[in-house]
Amino acid sequence: MKRLVIITVGKTHSGKTTFARGLEQQLYNSIVIDQDNHAEFINTYYRSLLPQKGPNTIKYAVTQTIVDYAVNQTDFHLILCNSNRSERARLNLLKNFKNKGFITILVHLDIPDHILQERVSSSHRSTAIFRTASTFEEVLNRQQAESHSDPIEEEADYLFVIKDTEEIQLVTSRITDIANSLD
Known part of the structure; x- marks a missing residue:
């Protein structure tokens, strides 16, 4: 059975989790x-194991273990909900899934920065996810200063770009249509 892997790409508060949860439904x-x-x-439970500097290797290891289990022990379509803004890491991830026979879909939530700024300034999300930052404003400012390549069509089997929340339902429908065509 062919499966989909849907990978979200976007800055903080761009709607990645909201999109992913809606698609899952x-x-x-x-x-x-x-x-x-x-x-x-x-x-919450293993803070003393967090690396003081560099990549959050323990977080990546936990995620990889869960992904590996889902790939090898289930027949689920996977919706990976993280920023995936690094082109090199994103391409490696996509290559890995393509090699395992998945149909790859990127969903780039390319929401304008002024909207993201409004969202983070009024956010009530928990900051318990932070290792080094203390606010979502700090995360957004760092992301705005970083140079990352936006996804391009050649990276995945399908690329959807969402620039406005009004486009979410259309993209969700297109992805479910792709999944239904696999049956």
Whole structure:
């Protein structure tokens, strides 16, 4: 059976989790794997294991274990909900899934920065996911200063770009149509 892997790309507060959860409700036999949940779990119960500098290797290891289990022990379509803004890491992730026979879909939530700024300034989300930052404003400012390549069509089997929340339902429908065509 062919499966989909849907990978979200976007800055903080762009709607990645909201999109992923909504898609999960519409896409039969799917599961969201959200790295923010792993970060909060580690920060709550295993904070002393967090690296002081560099990549959050323990978070990545937990995520990879869950992804590997979902790939090898289930027949779910996977919805990976994290920022995936690094082109090199994103391409490696996509290559890995393509090699395992998945149909790859990128969903780039490319919401304008002024809207993201409004969202973070009024956010009530828990900051328990943070390792180094203290506010979502700090995260957004860092992301705005970083240079990352936006996803391009050649990276995945399908690329959807959402610039406005009004486009979410259309993209969700298109993805469920792709999944239904696999049967």
